[in-house]
Amino acid sequence: MIYLDNAATSFPKPETVYREAERVMRECGGNPGRGSHDLALAAAEEIYRCREAVAELFDGDPERVVLTPNATVALNLALKGLLRLGDHVLTSALAHNSVRRPLHDLAEMGVAVEEYPAFPRGESVAAVIGRMLRPNTRAVEVTVRSNIVSVGLPLYEIAALCKRRGIILIVDASQGAGAMPLSVRNLGRAVICAPGHKGLYGLPGSGFALFSKEIDPKEVRPLLSGGSGLRSTDPGMPDLFPERLEAGTLNAPAAASLRAGVEAVRQIGVSEIEHRERLLRRRAVAILSGMRRVQVYLPNADEGSIVLFAVHGRSAAEVGEHLNGRGIAVRTGLHCAPEAHRLLGTPEGGAVRASFGMFNTEAEVIALCRAVKELA
Amino acid sequence: MTLAMKGKRILEHNGIAASVSRLPPKLTSAGCAWGISIDCAHARRAKEILEVSGFSYGKMVTADGTPVSFEKAKHAPTPGVTGTPRTSVSPKGGGGR
Numbered sequence: 367m368i369y370l371d372n373a374a375t376s377f378p379k380p381e382t383v384y385r386e387a388e389r390v391m392r393e394c395g396g397n398p399g400r401g402s403h404d405l406a407l408a409a410a411e412e413i414y415r416c417r418e419a420v421a422e423l424f425d426g427d428p429e430r431v432v433l434t435p436n437a438t439v440a441l442n443l444a445l446k447g448l449l450r451l452g453d454h455v456l457t458s459a460l461a462h463n464s465v466r467r468p469l470h471d472l473a474e475m476g477v478a479v480e481e482y483p484a485f486p487r488g489e490s491v492a493a494v495i496g497r498m499l500r501p502n503t504r505a506v507e508v509t510v511r512s513n514i515v516s517v518g519l520p521l522y523e524i525a526a527l528c529k530r531r532g533i534i535l536i537v538d539a540s541q542g543a544g545a546m547p548l549s550v551r552n553l554g555r556a557v558i559c560a561p562g563h564k565g566l567y568g569l570p571g572s573g574f575a576l577f578s579k580e581i582d583p584k585e586v587r588p589l590l591s592g593g594s595g596l597r598s599t600d601p602g603m604p605d606l607f608p609e610r611l612e613a614g615t616l617n618a619p620a621a622a623s624l625r626a627g628v629e630a631v632r633q634i635g636v637s638e639i640e641h642r643e644r645l646l647r648r649r650a651v652a653i654l655s656g657m658r659r660v661q662v663y664l665p666n667a668d669e670g671s672i673v674l675f676a677v678h679g680r681s682a683a684e685v686g687e688h689l690n691g692r693g694i695a696v697r698t699g700l701h702c703a704p705e706a707h708r709l710l711g712t713p714e715g716g717a718v719r720a721s722f723g724m725f726n727t728e729a730e731v732i733a734l735c736r737a738v739k740e741l742a
Numbered sequence: 743m744t745l746a747m748k749g750k751r752i753l754e755h756n757g758i759a760a761s762v763s764r765l766p767p768k769l770t771s772a773g774c775a776w777g778i779s780i781d782c783a784h785a786r787r788a789k790e791i792l793e794v795s796g797f798s799y800g801k802m803v804t805a806d807g808t809p810v811s812f813e814k815a816k817h818a819p820t821p822g823v824t825g826t827p828r829t830s831v832s833p834k835g836g837g838g839r
Contacts, residue, residue: 399743598773
């Protein structure tokens with residue numbers, strides 16, 4: 367199969383990822399942080415190695431890496447943990463449902479949610495955000511890269527603005543982590559949320575929220591409460607990172623896979639991966655754009671590895687089914703980002719998304735285009 | 743646990759073998775807590791390393807819970823006083839208050 371759905375989850379993984387997950391399953395089977403026997407400590411060591419690897423890639427501190435099963439939990443943890451009744455928060459139309467839905471929940475509980483334009487005319491996004499800030503603005507959410515087209519928001523410009531005002535930056539790096547240089551160090555009060563299983567090549571079941579030094583753990587209300595392996599007689603969750611936000615058993619094999627994935631990404635180099643994926647995307651756009659009945663959305667967008675297109679006279683689902691029949695995996699529909707689709711003006715059933723990863727080749731891009739041509 | 747792992751790493755990077763261990767009940771005020779276990783012989787150096795690294799910890803104690811005194815450590819050990827070979831460091835916030 368030609369796998370072009372890396373924006374959903376990356377596949378295949380580097381061999382070390384499979385090996386490390388299996389090794390930890392077989393050799394480190396204790397519950398990390400819950401016992402002091404050798405197997406529990408071995409599992410705890412794997413958890414900490416994962417934190418170290420993530421922290422190193424994003425210039426953070428290991429103890430501020432909160433491990434989660436995916437980016438959705440990380441984003442819920444950040445949004446629902448940091449926002450309170452009466453707060454004002456800004457988000458954009460690029461936001462995925464893993465941001466929009468928790469914000470919807472929060473709006474029902476008295477948080478004011480407002481949308482800033484992702485593509486304002488004649489001025490910068492940061493300038494527009496600056497005008498929208500209120501005295502009670504607590505956070506600004508930034509989607510560093512869209513999950514349906516290769517565009518992103520100017521993270522560091524927005525961070526500079528938020529830093530001056532002490533506003534928290536909640537960063538959805540689901541499509542950016544591992545595919546672009548990212549650092550939590552100079553973002554001010556910030557949290558970077560990301561899955562482990564996309565651009566970082568860990569297994570599904572891995573993700574994290576990385577908090578900057580400027581955020582006190584007591585500011586973050588736990589999303590979940592339960593066992594933490596620490597201070598068991600306290601009625602509430604501990605007042606320190608990361609245990610405050612990690613109730614329950616951590617997934618040590620997934621953490622090991624994430625660590626191995628991060629190491630593989632570092633070995634190749636984030637910039638090199640970004641470069642390779644960009645070349646594949648440009649090639650796909652160049653060929654698809656030449657087909658009369660194919661519409662490529664934002665063909666000049668150059669930040670990322672995603673191509674979004676539609677074939678006139680064919681529904682997205684039809685195109686996806688045809689491609690699957692040719693052994694090509696893509697994702698069709700609204701991609702859990704309905705507002706982004708509305709902004710782009712895609713058809714009612716959505717569009718077709720091909721997303722490249724570090725293992726894809728130009729030959730696979732050509733195969734995709736040939737298969738699309740059969741319908742176009 | 744995470745802070746204890748961090749302290750362990752700092753010591754290991756500076757050549758001091760360390761392991762994470764559960765603190766004895768009398769050293770915790772709220773149940774489960776973790777510490778870093780090292781050889782007594784390295785206690786003074788470990789203290790310096792952790793302080794220079796900015797690593798915040800609660801107490802440094804011997805395995806039976808006796809606070810480590812660096813005055814005593816200057817002299818040769820006498821039977822019955824320093825019979826326990828391990829010293830524990832409890833990271834701040836980890837429950838060892």
